[in-house]
Amino acid sequence: MRIDEILDDTRPCFSFEFFPPKTEEGWENLWHAAEALKQDEPAFVSVTYGAGGSTRDRTIEIVKRIKQELGLEAMAHFTCVGATVDELRGVLDQMRDVGIENVLALRGDPPQGESEWTATEGGLTYSTELIDLIAKEYDFSIGAAAFPEVHIHSENMEQDLRVMKEKVANGATFLITQLFFDNDLYFDFVAKARAEGVEVPIIPGIMPILRFASIKRMTEMCGASIPPDLDRELTARKDDEQAIAELGVAYATLQCADLLKRGAPGIHFYVMNRHPAPRAILAALRATRPWDGA
Secondary structure: OOHHHHHHHOOOEEEEEEOOOOOHHHHHHHHHHHHHHHOOOOOEEEEOOOHHHOOHHHHHHHHHHHHHHHOOOEEEEEEOOOOOHHHHHHHHHHHHHOOOOEEEEEOOOOOOOOOOOOOOOOOOOOHHHHHHHHHHHOOOEEEEEEOOOOOOOOOOHHHHHHHHHHHHHHOOOEEEEEEOOOHHHHHHHHHHHHHOOOOOOEEEEEOOOOOHHHHHHHHHHHOOOOOHHHHHHHHHOOOOHHHHHHHHHHHHHHHHHHHHHOOOOEEEEEOOOOOHHHHHHHHHHHHHOOOOOO
């Protein structure tokens, strides 16, 4: 089923994001997590696309298996890195032919070992171009990324908003945000998007914190900020992995409850191929239903 149609029919909409593993043990962990999270009846799941398209075939295989074997709607991430337009069309043909209906269209990160993003000769430069290609030639439901804090390669929020508006004009029918830990950033961003005429659903992306070093590294890479009070509590527990995870689940639960109470259309959980944290958070949300009356 198309995710734009799911969002029309389902509120709040809960979804999970996986990444293609590199090892056999990683495959087992991913599949165990997917089977466990199926019990929570997510509206959809998504599977990321490695830097430089390095996991393209694995991404497609995982999405296909999740759809066919678990019966969950699944979306493939798709980037324009390292491919000509004809090669991009070839991958899109492959996705269509295996029954994939949903694509998250992204510019993508540079190939591993490279710090600067460079367009492939004969390829595309921007996610807006990729969205335009998909919308004009294929019948996928197209999602795109949004950034409550300025994208690390953008000059300012105004540029981010112009790009987002172009993504929607070119065919994106829903947006998923980068991770964030301050809900006011999300609601301020949504208000600015609406003021620019962007009316598609903007789903907040939430990552439960499980490890101190990992969240520090990730936020530095993507430019997301950690509020000072949260940073203080994380730092006080940095040598106790269990305490970090317990704080991460508690904070994410409060964060999600506030988002839903204030009208967010759902939550997209970045689960890092692990299921206990998102399952606990989602159970608490469904038990308390903070969205009632939103």
